[in-house]
Amino acid sequence: MRSLIPLLATLPLLLALPAKTAPDMPSHEPAVKTVVGRIDKSRLEAIVHGLAAFPTRHTLSGANGVDAAATWLEGEFDKIATESGGRLQIVKQTWTEPAGNRIPAPAELTNVLATLPGTASPERVIVISGHYDSRVTDVLDAKSVAPGANDDASGVAVVLEVARAMALSKVRFPATVIFAAVTGEEQGLYGSAYLAKSLKAQNKNVIAMFTNDIVGNSRGEDGKKDDRRVRVFSAGFDPGAEPASLARQRAAGTDADSPARTLARSVKITASRYVEGFGVELVYRNDRYGRGGDHTPFLQNGYPSAVRLTEPNEDWRHQHQDLRTENGVQYGDLPEFVDYAYLRRVAQVNAAIVAELATAPTAPVNVRLRGDLSAKTTLTWDAVTDPIAGYEVLTRRTTAPVWEKTVRLPATEARTVLPYSKDDYLFAVCAVGKTGARSLPTIPLAGPARP
Numbered sequence: 001m002r003s004l005i006p007l008l009a010t011l012p013l014l015l016a017l018p019a020k021t022a023p024d025m026p027s028h029e030p031a032v033k034t035v036v037g038r039i040d041k042s043r044l045e046a047i048v049h050g051l052a053a054f055p056t057r058h059t060l061s062g063a064n065g066v067d068a069a070a071t072w073l074e075g076e077f078d079k080i081a082t083e084s085g086g087r088l089q090i091v092k093q094t095w096t097e098p099a100g101n102r103i104p105a106p107a108e109l110t111n112v113l114a115t116l117p118g119t120a121s122p123e124r125v126i127v128i129s130g131h132y133d134s135r136v137t138d139v140l141d142a143k144s145v146a147p148g149a150n151d152d153a154s155g156v157a158v159v160l161e162v163a164r165a166m167a168l169s170k171v172r173f174p175a176t177v178i179f180a181a182v183t184g185e186e187q188g189l190y191g192s193a194y195l196a197k198s199l200k201a202q203n204k205n206v207i208a209m210f211t212n213d214i215v216g217n218s219r220g221e222d223g224k225k226d227d228r229r230v231r232v233f234s235a236g237f238d239p240g241a242e243p244a245s246l247a248r249q250r251a252a253g254t255d256a257d258s259p260a261r262t263l264a265r266s267v268k269i270t271a272s273r274y275v276e277g278f279g280v281e282l283v284y285r286n287d288r289y290g291r292g293g294d295h296t297p298f299l300q301n302g303y304p305s306a307v308r309l310t311e312p313n314e315d316w317r318h319q320h321q322d323l324r325t326e327n328g329v330q331y332g333d334l335p336e337f338v339d340y341a342y343l344r345r346v347a348q349v350n351a352a353i354v355a356e357l358a359t360a361p362t363a364p365v366n367v368r369l370r371g372d373l374s375a376k377t378t379l380t381w382d383a384v385t386d387p388i389a390g391y392e393v394l395t396r397r398t399t400a401p402v403w404e405k406t407v408r409l410p411a412t413e414a415r416t417v418l419p420y421s422k423d424d425y426l427f428a429v430c431a432v433g434k435t436g437a438r439s440l441p442t443i444p445l446a447g448p449a450r451p
């Protein structure tokens, strides 16, 4: 009886499959699995402690503060580069930020970037970031001790550990990954904005961007512990969408499928396949209420497929606080308040989605949904030229938060007719690589489909 339940659950899917389909597709990509398995708690812990040991990493703290931390991070990336036989390329990206809100005078700022160049499609870029600057109660206080262990040494540790796991794996990834430790977040997202603009100026195709910010604490201020989830925030809009593209989305009713949200859904699906006993909680807003994060400059600079990862239960006694004890309560962002086993799980979620997208074939393009008078749905797309095992067509009801059903098609089929009404369902098409890596889903546009 127990085994009947999963069978019943898959019955609607099986019934829905067109007769000649259902090719074999690996459910797990071996390289992704290996990268996820390499994520190590003690190394995450060492990075958080290493960063928290600087007296402050305030953006304006100069030589003994933020600049010393940047040099230390460069050294940590260099160790990985050496161990990997030079696969990682490290650069310090330095510029003069003009005076502005929270920057009283022009200041020299530095991002530390490590690039793992792609092999087959290096022009496709995935960015994973954390911010290494820190702060205390007064955002302009560049002198007081500001360990910034959770905000955001935890995010930077994730970036370094995923870089290590990927660079040291034997696999060559088709797409390029940029591992970024950015500065100036607390002063106004300056480091991330500079990075996004510099990628835009180089015409890079950033297919996905993840910022990890406050990802290491599992116990909320109310004492509740939750070490089995991470929140993924995604915008329901693309600020750079042209009026014509917005009009098409409105006409097609695909306004719930913004690029950020489509990416967030893929993070959830990927985490469920590779990180056992740990889940992704999707939050359908760009960021925490009224707050900012390093994914937003990407959205604003033409890279709308950008999301934020943050722990579910925050403890504000350990964020943006002067180090002090009040009524027996320790305030301040100290490394002792980071749950390193939890941080490891968040790093595994990142490792899974970044390695999967870096391994995946190009996403299908020119996906069209025919607007004919029929209860069925016809989808067509341009055949993906990369070697693939086939396609997955994802469907869900218009009110469902995540994809509900998957229909598999062989590589020879760049077209399908599904027994679901296009009035009541939403659709997307992924390409699946020979070894099982899924591309990001492409949302169809209304328009003339091939016959």
Ligand SMILES: [Zn+2]
Pocket (backbone or CB within 6 Å): 131, 151, 152, 185, 213, 214
């Ligand atoms: Zn932060």
